[in-house]
Amino acid sequence: MVNVEVISKEIVKPSSPTPNHLYHYQLSFLDQITPPIYTSLVLFYEFNDEIQPEPAAAVISKHLKKSLSEVLTLFYPLAGRVKIDNHLVQCNDEGIPYLEAQVTNCRLCDFQQNPMPGELLKLIPFELRDHDNSEFALGVQLNIFECGGYAIGLCISHKLADGLSMTMFAKTWAAITRGENETKIERPEFVSAAVFPPADDVSGYRTFGVIPKNKVTKSAPTIEHLREKYTGLAEDDREKRPSRVQALSAFLWRRFAEASKDDHSIDENILHAAVHTVNLRPRTDPPIPRCSFGNFYQIFLTTPFVSSSSSSSGIDDQESCHAMVKQVREELSKIDKDHVKRLQKGGHGSYINRFIQRLAKPGMVVTLSFSSLCSFPLYDTDFGWGRPTWVAVPPPPFKNLIVLADTKEVGGIEAYVSLADDDAMTKFESDAFIQRRVGMNQDGSAGSNVTGHRAKL
Incomplete structure (x- = not known):
């Protein structure tokens, strides 16, 4: 168990006041229907004395607090107070919590070599489930390791920001810290409510609930072979090669479906469905700038067929799920500019209703669910002491959710897997195809319960 002791806590406020006409920040419809949780990142940094001596912890903290105050003037809603019932933020510059903590019984290099995903929760300032009980939109925790190096834990309100917005905030904060020229600093654009106007009543739109945190597995497989395998299973030789995310999510979904079969009677009519998220910024007309701050994502559902053996078509074998890759592409193609226009004109209700109806089938x-941070600039967050050695995703408080993120090495993906209970995780981890493809090694100390895995091929 990692021992993390908070040694100080203060409120950091914006360096300049927010203009009066920006006092009320309106949430968009997509912000409104997003669950009231925190999303988070932990960025790990270590020093090489041969290249750059390690600065004192007090120096690091001083620079971070100063630049945090400055970046809050750009991201002014984050320094305000979230009023979820009213669907707005009061941009009153009251500031955000900034915590300093000491990690006393674990070296940074040990944490990275044998990561314990559940222990990541100790390196962030909030419980991820607690946004319903907090008005803070952002929190920061600086964790200092005694042997050198540090980790910055961020929590940001999902009501205000999706994964790309969170990553953009971290990158901009880092650029200010290292003294980047103002002309090169990417500034947020707050256009979400204009693009997706808010609704008066969204009580019927929340379809996913938050549950207590569960065990998590973390892996970093090489997936090029899976991509080739799924391409080779295509009936049409001209079919496009699946992306890294499509190939890995199909593989993990298939293993999850196989592992969960034993939980149900053979007489039960079980439908295994996959839920993906898609970034809407490039799918609007005209495209929304990448720096647009808010929630610009949508979920879509696929229900590929899985048999206990090879399908009659001969396309899928016991390891593959080519049907899912194909369906993901088909569903993704439907979220085009015309679809987004219908959403902007108030077509949210019909889309959500169709989504719910598909989940309400007999049986x-x-x-x-899958959420991907891949291709986001996670490793561009340089505060002036080099790029992070690892960017980790603390376990989100949802059941049956997999978060995918790039590794520092080009081409790799880490998968953070949260399942409904211990039995489900045990079956998933012990799956022969998972062990063969991912080659997971147990994390944690000898004799302890397994709280996570990290794997490489």
Whole structure:
């Protein structure tokens, strides 16, 4: 168990006041229907004395607090107070919590070599489930390791920001810290409510609930072979090669579906569904700038067929799920500019209703959701002491959710897997195809319960 002791806590406020006409920040419709949780990142940094001596912890903290105050003037809603019932933020510059903590029984290099995903929760300032009980939109925790190096834990309100917005905030904060020229600093654009106007009543739109945190597995497989395998299974030789995310999510979904079969009677009518998220910024007309701050994502559902053996078409074998890759592409193609226009004109209700109807089929529906941070500039967050050695995602408080993120090495993906209970995780981890493809090694100390895995091929 990692021992993390908070040694100080203060409120950091914007360096300049927010103009009066920006006092009320209106949430968009997509902000409104996003669950009231925190999303988070932990960025790890270590020093090489041969290249750059390690600065004192007090120096690091001083620079971070000063630049944090400056970046809050750009991201002014984050320094305000979230009023979820009213669907707005009061941009009153009251500031955000900034914590300093000491990690006393674990070296940074040990944490990275044998990561314990559940322990990441100790390196962030908030419980991820607690946004309903907090008005803070952002929190920061600086964790200092005694042997050298540090980790910055960020928590940001999902009501205000999606994964790309969170990454953009971190990157801009880092640029200010290292003294980047103002002309090169990417500034946020607050256009979400204009693009997706808010609704008066969204009580019927929340379809996913938050549950207590569960065990998590973390892996970093090489997936090029999976991409080739899924391409080779295509009936049409001209079919496009699947992306890294499509190939890995199909593989993990198939293993989840196989592992969960034993939980149900053979007589039950079980439908295994996959839920993906898609970034809407490039799918609007005209495209929304990448720096647009807010929630610009949508979920879509696929329900590929999985048999206990090879399908009659001969396309899928026991390891593959080519049907899912194909369906993901088909569903993704439907989220085009015309679809987004219908959403902007108030077509949210019909889309959500169709989504719910698909989940309300006879029998039992078991869903596995995917959220991808891949291709986001996670490793561009240089505060002046070099790029992070690892960017980790603390376990989100949802059941049956997999978060995918790039590794520092080009081409790799880490998968953070949260399942409904210990039994489900045990079956998933012990799956022969998972062990063969991912080659997971147990994390944690000898004799302890397994709280996570990290794997490389």
